[in-house]
Amino acid sequence: MALTCGRRIFVLAKNSLLSHPAYLRLPGAVYSGRASCSTGGGQDGPHTPEDVMSFDAEKLEELLKDDIPVDMSNPYQKEKVQCLLCKYDVKLDYKNVRLLSQFVSPYTGKMYGRNITRLCRKRQEELKSTIAKSKKAGYMAVMLKSVEFLKDPKLFDPNNPIRPHNF
Amino acid sequence: MYCFILPNKLANWNTASFLVSGTLVEASPIEFEKNSTVAVVKRIAESILDEGGFVSKIESLGARELPYRMRAHGQLHSKGSYFLLDFVAPPIKIADITDNFKRDVDLIRPVVFNKEDPLPITCTLHQEIKPPAYRSEVQKMIQEAKQRVPISKRKRFKLVTSVGYNPF
Numbered sequence: 001m002a003l004t005c006g007r008r009i010f011v012l013a014k015n016s017l018l019s020h021p022a023y024l025r026l027p028g029a030v031y032s033g034r035a036s037c038s039t040g041g042g043q044d045g046p047h048t049p050e051d052v053m054s055f056d057a058e059k060l061e062e063l064l065k066d067d068i069p070v071d072m073s074n075p076y077q078k079e080k081v082q083c084l085l086c087k088y089d090v091k092l093d094y095k096n097v098r099l100l101s102q103f104v105s106p107y108t109g110k111m112y113g114r115n116i117t118r119l120c121r122k123r124q125e126e127l128k129s130t131i132a133k134s135k136k137a138g139y140m141a142v143m144l145k146s147v148e149f150l151k152d153p154k155l156f157d158p159n160n161p162i163r164p165h166n167f
Numbered sequence: 168m169y170c171f172i173l174p175n176k177l178a179n180w181n182t183a184s185f186l187v188s189g190t191l192v193e194a195s196p197i198e199f200e201k202n203s204t205v206a207v208v209k210r211i212a213e214s215i216l217d218e219g220g221f222v223s224k225i226e227s228l229g230a231r232e233l234p235y236r237m238r239a240h241g242q243l244h245s246k247g248s249y250f251l252l253d254f255v256a257p258p259i260k261i262a263d264i265t266d267n268f269k270r271d272v273d274l275i276r277p278v279v280f281n282k283e284d285p286l287p288i289t290c291t292l293h294q295e296i297k298p299p300a301y302r303s304e305v306q307k308m309i310q311e312a313k314q315r316v317p318i319s320k321r322k323r324f325k326l327v328t329s330v331g332y333n334p335f
Contacts, residue, residue: 086290094280095228120292126285138276139249141234 083119084155085127092126094134101140101149103127105158109144115163118156204248207273211252214267220256227251239275247275253282 085092092099104111111131114124134140212222228249236245256264261279268277299305313321326333 080290080293081296082290083292086288086292091285097234118292120288120290120295122288122291126288133280137278137280138233138235138237143235146234 083123084117085119085123092130094130094137095139097134097140097146098149098152100127100131100134101145102152102155104131104145106145106150109141112156112158113161116156116158116161118162207271208250208252211250211268211271211274215252215254215256215264218256218260218264218267220254220260220264222252222254224253225250226253233275237275240272244275 084090090099094100103117111128114121117124117127119127131140135142140146208225212225215222228251230246230248232246233244236243237247238244265277265279268274268279271277294302328334
């Protein structure tokens, strides 16, 4: 006889321990010549392998319709921290002295470092070259920050750097 | 009024547009005589055209006190007018054009910039913020340091015993 479910059949010996009534919960399933599948002890009794194997493809699809995974990017992905200029996509222009002056110290007129401005490396380099360009072209003051820009909103706190600074 | 048809030869030129910035007029008070500044700007544009260039835009950024006193042609200037000239010219002639600007007495700070769109930058701050051991730059440095160790030491056989010492 073909044992499709793969479980082993054991024939109880008459005087064995397992012949005790406590063990004989599913007498029908145990004594049957066929291997018992997990569906053997159900309400309708043991199923034939053919019943278990057959399924309706359309019915299955309908059941899984709401359960199929949706194509989307990882919703639990953490938002990457972006520097101020990258976040708002700010374009640095050598003519825009007011914006450049926001990154300059009001005490020394020098540009703040990355530990204070909290910009990414590339943006800091861009800022550095733009400020140099502006100063050379005669738009921006060199030794100081223009008086009209002293009361501009602060983009960062110079007294709270990541690393100590001299200015 | 200049009007000319560009010959086909121009197709070989590098059509990079250059920005002439800060062509400041000499010490004229804020209430300047319009004619003199106009004459200077015209002269500059003509010099570009003479070299074989093409001026596409002339912009005035106004007259104001300079951010710092500038010395030009033996004179110290504290006030001036800012002008911008967008032009296209053959690359060989750019040096000549700049030279001409520098010789012009009325120009305080002539500067020529190449007008290029900045390269797109993706922010790498989230990587730079990481603790040093996790930063790719620091990891590279560690790798380099390992490379600097002499081969004799690097390739030395490392005995792996669970007891922590060589039992033999």
